[in-house]
Amino acid sequence: MMMAQIQQKEDRLSLQPKKFVMWLFVFASFMIFAALTSGFMVYAGGRGHALNVILPNIFMYSTGVLIISSVTLFLATRATKRQEVSKQRLFITLTMILGVIFFGLQIDGWRILTEMNIFFVEPNASRSFIYIFTGVHLLHIIAGLLLLTSALYTTYRSKPQSIIQFRLEIASIFWHFLDIIWIYLYVFLLLNQN
Amino acid sequence: MSTVAVHDHSVSHDHDHEHHHHDTFITKYVFSQDHKMIAKQFLITGITMAVIAMLLSILFRIQLAYPDKTFPLLTTLLGRFAPNGRLDPEFYLSLVTIHGTIMVFFVLTAGLSGTFSNLLIPLQVGARDMASPFVNMLSYWFFFGASIVMLSSFFVQKGPAGAGWTIYPPLSALPKAMKGSEMGMTLWLISMVMFIASSLMGGINYVSTVLNMRTKGMDLWKMPLTVWAFFLTAILGILSFPVLVAGVVLLIFDRSFGTSFYLSDIVMNGKLLPYSGGSPILFQHLFWFLGHPEVYIVIMPAMGISSEIIAVNARKPIFGYHAMVYSLIGISTLSFIVWGHHMFVTGMNPFLGGVFMITTLIIAVPSAVKTFNWIATIWRGNIRFTPAMLFAIGLVSFFISGGVTGIFLGNSALDIPLHDTYFVVAHFHLVMGSAAIFGMLAGVYHWFPKLFAGRLMDEKLGYFHFWVTFICAYLVFFPMHFMGLDGVPRRYYAMTEFPAFNHWLSVNTFITWAAIVAALAQVSFLYNFFSSIFFGKRATQNPWNANTLEWTAPMEHIHGNWRGDIPTVYRWPYDYSKPGHDEDFIPQTVPLSETMSSNLPHDFEDNPAGLEIYNEWAKANRPSEVK
Ligand code: HEM
Ligand SMILES: [Cu+2]
Numbered sequence: 001m002m003m004a005q006i007q008q009k010e011d012r013l014s015l016q017p018k019k020f021v022m023w024l025f026v027f028a029s030f031m032i033f034a035a036l037t038s039g040f041m042v043y044a045g046g047r048g049h050a051l052n053v054i055l056p057n058i059f060m061y062s063t064g065v066l067i068i069s070s071v072t073l074f075l076a077t078r079a080t081k082r083q084e085v086s087k088q089r090l091f092i093t094l095t096m097i098l099g100v101i102f103f104g105l106q107i108d109g110w111r112i113l114t115e116m117n118i119f120f121v122e123p124n125a126s127r128s129f130i131y132i133f134t135g136v137h138l139l140h141i142i143a144g145l146l147l148l149t150s151a152l153y154t155t156y157r158s159k160p161q162s163i164i165q166f167r168l169e170i171a172s173i174f175w176h177f178l179d180i181i182w183i184y185l186y187v188f189l190l191l192n193q194n
Numbered sequence: 195m196s197t198v199a200v201h202d203h204s205v206s207h208d209h210d211h212e213h214h215h216h217d218t219f220i221t222k223y224v225f226s227q228d229h230k231m232i233a234k235q236f237l238i239t240g241i242t243m244a245v246i247a248m249l250l251s252i253l254f255r256i257q258l259a260y261p262d263k264t265f266p267l268l269t270t271l272l273g274r275f276a277p278n279g280r281l282d283p284e285f286y287l288s289l290v291t292i293h294g295t296i297m298v299f300f301v302l303t304a305g306l307s308g309t310f311s312n313l314l315i316p317l318q319v320g321a322r323d324m325a326s327p328f329v330n331m332l333s334y335w336f337f338f339g340a341s342i343v344m345l346s347s348f349f350v351q352k353g354p355a356g357a358g359w360t361i362y363p364p365l366s367a368l369p370k371a372m373k374g375s376e377m378g379m380t381l382w383l384i385s386m387v388m389f390i391a392s393s394l395m396g397g398i399n400y401v402s403t404v405l406n407m408r409t410k411g412m413d414l415w416k417m418p419l420t421v422w423a424f425f426l427t428a429i430l431g432i433l434s435f436p437v438l439v440a441g442v443v444l445l446i447f448d449r450s451f452g453t454s455f456y457l458s459d460i461v462m463n464g465k466l467l468p469y470s471g472g473s474p475i476l477f478q479h480l481f482w483f484l485g486h487p488e489v490y491i492v493i494m495p496a497m498g499i500s501s502e503i504i505a506v507n508a509r510k511p512i513f514g515y516h517a518m519v520y521s522l523i524g525i526s527t528l529s530f531i532v533w534g535h536h537m538f539v540t541g542m543n544p545f546l547g548g549v550f551m552i553t554t555l556i557i558a559v560p561s562a563v564k565t566f567n568w569i570a571t572i573w574r575g576n577i578r579f580t581p582a583m584l585f586a587i588g589l590v591s592f593f594i595s596g597g598v599t600g601i602f603l604g605n606s607a608l609d610i611p612l613h614d615t616y617f618v619v620a621h622f623h624l625v626m627g628s629a630a631i632f633g634m635l636a637g638v639y640h641w642f643p644k645l646f647a648g649r650l651m652d653e654k655l656g657y658f659h660f661w662v663t664f665i666c667a668y669l670v671f672f673p674m675h676f677m678g679l680d681g682v683p684r685r686y687y688a689m690t691e692f693p694a695f696n697h698w699l700s701v702n703t704f705i706t707w708a709a710i711v712a713a714l715a716q717v718s719f720l721y722n723f724f725s726s727i728f729f730g731k732r733a734t735q736n737p738w739n740a741n742t743l744e745w746t747a748p749m750e751h752i753h754g755n756w757r758g759d760i761p762t763v764y765r766w767p768y769d770y771s772k773p774g775h776d777e778d779f780i781p782q783t784v785p786l787s788e789t790m791s792s793n794l795p796h797d798f799e800d801n802p803a804g805l806e807i808y809n810e811w812a813k814a815n816r817p818s819e820v821k
Contacts, residue, residue: 016406017325017326017402017403017405017406017407018325018326018402020325020401020402020405020406021325021326021329021398021399021402024397024398024401024402024432025394025398027432027433028394028398028432028433028435028436029436030436031432031433031434031436031437032436032437032439032440034437035436035437035439035440035441035480035483036440038479039440039441039444039455039476039479039480042473042475042476042479043455043472043473043476049471120447120451120453121451121452121453122453122454123454123468123469123470123471124471125453125454125455125471125472128447128453128454128455132443132444132447136443
């Protein structure tokens with residue numbers, strides 16, 4: 001009993017700073033998006049290059065998918081805390097599937113944009129910014145999927161509960177952040193549609 | 195409760211320790227995860243890069259001093275970059291660019307923070323290692339890779355990047371614009387992306403370690419100023435480097451995919467290029483949003499190092515400890531809202547220029563607070579002029595003489611004639627270049643026994659190194675102020691060929707010779723450094739009689755830094771020459787209960803029980819002082 005307690009304290013001690021590392025990484029990522037959106041404002045404001053694009057609805061659907069994935073991830077975290085392993089696996093897998101669907105929808109969004117004659121390479125770089133925002137965000141989504149994979153993988157290894165929980169926590173901090181950032185980008189684009 | 199936790203922690207590490215005895219050469223010297231070894235790796239790579247960047251500067255100084263002489267030796271050394279014994283004009287620009295890039299980023303950012311944050315943060319806050327030793331190791335190897343890629347650009351056909359260390363488009367965005375815009379520029383971008391990754395990994399680790407892994411008793415207000423400086427520097431890096439990533443991503447798309455973020459209406463070889471609508475000013479905004487914090491990323495660690503060394507060697511508490519911390523915080527905050535002072539002449543709205551002018555001039559206030567506090571610390575101190583102390587005082591000198599010209603440049607109207615002249619070159623080489631290098635050298639002399647298992651560097655050579663470098667730095671950079679006031683532009687291959695400027699040729703020759711003497715003086719440092727690693731005099735465990743925790747750790751390097759428990763901290767790090775104590779220093783690990791004769795009422799500010807005991811003791815032993 002005593003041993004177990006000491007063990008736990010020690011885990012907390014050594015894992016806490018690592019979790020903090022994740023938070024700092026999130027701040028750094030946030031600054032990239034802050035810089036890109038500020039860049040957009042300088043660009044669009046300075047020269048009168050408005051976006052003039054009605055965003056296709058597909059981005060609304062992808063936003064919905066990403067929000068649901070945050071909910072399933074929350075359920076996975078709850079299952080982990082209650083030590084319900086199979087539920088935990090189920091919800092992490094669901095989150096990952098939703099993440100992949102989001103990825104696909106964004107790419108399809110690009111296809112629809114090009115059909116609307118809105119290209120990445122064109123004189124009005126406000127429009128190129130749409131591709132930059134979504135593209136840089138998708139790169140982050142890939143990283144998020146990798147973190148989720150590692151969280152899922154740990155549940156199949158005989159690792160202590162604290163490690164399993166830790167991996168999932170790391171992945172969730174990042175994934176929820178990606179969700180919020182996408183909503184920010186989407187609202188930002190909606191507000192600047194014309 | 196936390197005692198138990200800290201204790202358990204150490205037990206687990208002793209356990210680790212046993213495993214580490216099986217270190218192989220590779221895990222010990224190459225892919226080491228030990229913060230002390232990583233610090234040495236950063237230092238040696240940093241010194242190597244500094245020597246390279248210094249040699250580059252001598253090359254272009256030769257061109258400036260002798261614009262119409264030929265030097266066949268140059269052709270032998272540089273081949274196609276110096277045909278017929280004279281530097282190729284475009285290669286001159288590459289030299290200036292790579293010199294600036296290496297000095298600012300590779301030496302004074304990675305070399306300085308990488309070495310001293312790694313060495314001192316765990317040792318001074320009382321931690322066994324960094325929050326994530328693995329990420330820390332990656333941070334070094336990304337830096338190493340970035341260095342290799344940057345240097346490799348000397349081996350491509352057209353030579354290294356040539357658009358200046360600020361790589362403004364369109365030069366950096368159009369591969370066909372000049373030689374330095376081609377492959378060299380691509381390599382520059384790749385190298386910088388790796389460098390930023392390295393910086394972020396390092397910085398994130400430093401912040402997490404300082405916030406989470408301090409030993410018992412080490413609250414934030416008991417941290418040495420070095421740790422405060424490294425901590426705030428790392429925060430600046432985390433917030434500003436990602437912005438450069440954003441800027442560089444857009445630049446890469448302009449370069450390679452034909453977007454027009456930064457490009458507009460460009461005619462090359464009589465042909466109108468398809469780019470339109472872009473804004474090169476946008477890049478400047480993104481660059482300087484990093485660029486200005488970056489100059490403070492360079493100077494703040496040097497400031498922290500000097501504060502510590504000055505207090506130790508003046509044998510006095512640092513003057514205004516709280517003011518020193520608050521001024522660092524003030525500088526860090528302000529540094530994000532002044533970037534526009536680099537862009538006064540971009541056609542910026544004069545009102546916006548005024549705003550940036552005010553924020554810029556406000557930064558002078560915390561800077562002055564720091565300067566006055568250093569001087570007040572030295573004032574009537576019991577000064578020991580060790581080489582480290584001299585270099586720290588040198589930093590103060592350069593920071594003052596370079597900071598004063600910042601006030602001129604910060605005025606948006608005065609900047610119109612001064613922008614892009616040698617006046618700016620003089621300003622930043624004194625306030626940033628010389629000051630930060632002196633801070634770094636001070637740190638090397640001071641902490642050499644911590645870096646290299648208890649050896650000291652030679653003092654005589656240190657004094658020689660200091661005086662020659664100090665005098666030559668002024669001889670090199672001071673005359674540039676006058677050139678700038680006369681309008682001599684920076685980054686010109688042969689500006690003295692213009693009739694208006696040819697009277698500056700003799701000054702240019704003088705500067706070049708001063709630079710060559712300064713460069714030769716560095717040989718004494720290199721010899722001193724490398725020979726002392728093996729043959730240096732043996733130091734005692736605490737050679738400078740300093741208070742901070744690193745001197746309580748055993749001299750030989752062990753994993754986890756301390757045998758057994760990590761020491762507990764009871765007091766701030768600046769109890770030097772405290773009246774009533776028999777020695778002139780009291781290490782942070784000495785409890786107040788052991789120093790009754792020197793305690794003061796304010797030592798017990800948030801400790802009423804201690805104050806009561808103190809009052810009782812004072813009543814019994816010093817009845818005259820008790821009211
Ligand atoms: C009193 C505080 C300071 C003020 C008011 C100030 C102001 C300025 C201004 C207005 C410029 C732009 C000049 C131009 O390009 O026309 C400038 C350039 C520069 N300053 Fe400062 N500065 C100050 C302190 C510092 C410090 C502490 C550092 C570094 C540690 C620094 C590093 C630089 C650098 C590197 C440049 C030149 C960048 C380039 O164009 O290549 N300055 N400074
Ligand atoms: Cu600046």
